[in-house]
Amino acid sequence: MSVLTRRRMPTRQDxxxxxxxxxxxxxxxxxxLAERDKGIQDRAAAWLHSWNEKxxxxxxxxxxRxxxxxxxxxxxxxxxxxxxxAPKGLRGRLAGEFAAGRREGGE
Known part of the structure; x- marks a missing residue:
């Protein structure tokens, strides 16, 4: 490992x-937000505020956004x-498989 790589490691870790x-x-x-749970939202906002202070x-x-x-x-x-x-070439086949699975009682 080069000296330059070792010097950059802490920065990459940060x-x-x-x-x-x-x-x-x-x-x-x-x-x-998805669960409409104000408590979870408040916890996330507090975590963000705490991180930015520290x-x-x-x-x-x-x-x-x-x-x-x-x-x-x-x-x-x-x-x-x-x-x-999925890659474009597979989408048509996968869409058919997913539709068949839904008709059979899958997802």
């Missing part, structure tokens, strides 16, 4: 920590999310 924390807060907050050099910003996108994604059935992420 970036990963901030990104993971932001994702966790965003997940919690969007779950609170880490002024790396604040986390969460906007309404991020939350709306997550809530919308949570409301989408898992089969539809999987289909949307």
């Amino acid at each position: 970036i990963a920590l901030v990104q993971n924390t932001q994702a966790d807060i965003l997940d919690l907050w969007s779950r609170g 880490n002024p050099e790396s604040p986390i910003l969460i906007n309404g 991020q939350l709306q996108s997550r809530v919308k994604q949570m409301a989408t059935p898992s089969a539809d999310r999987m289909l949307k992420g």
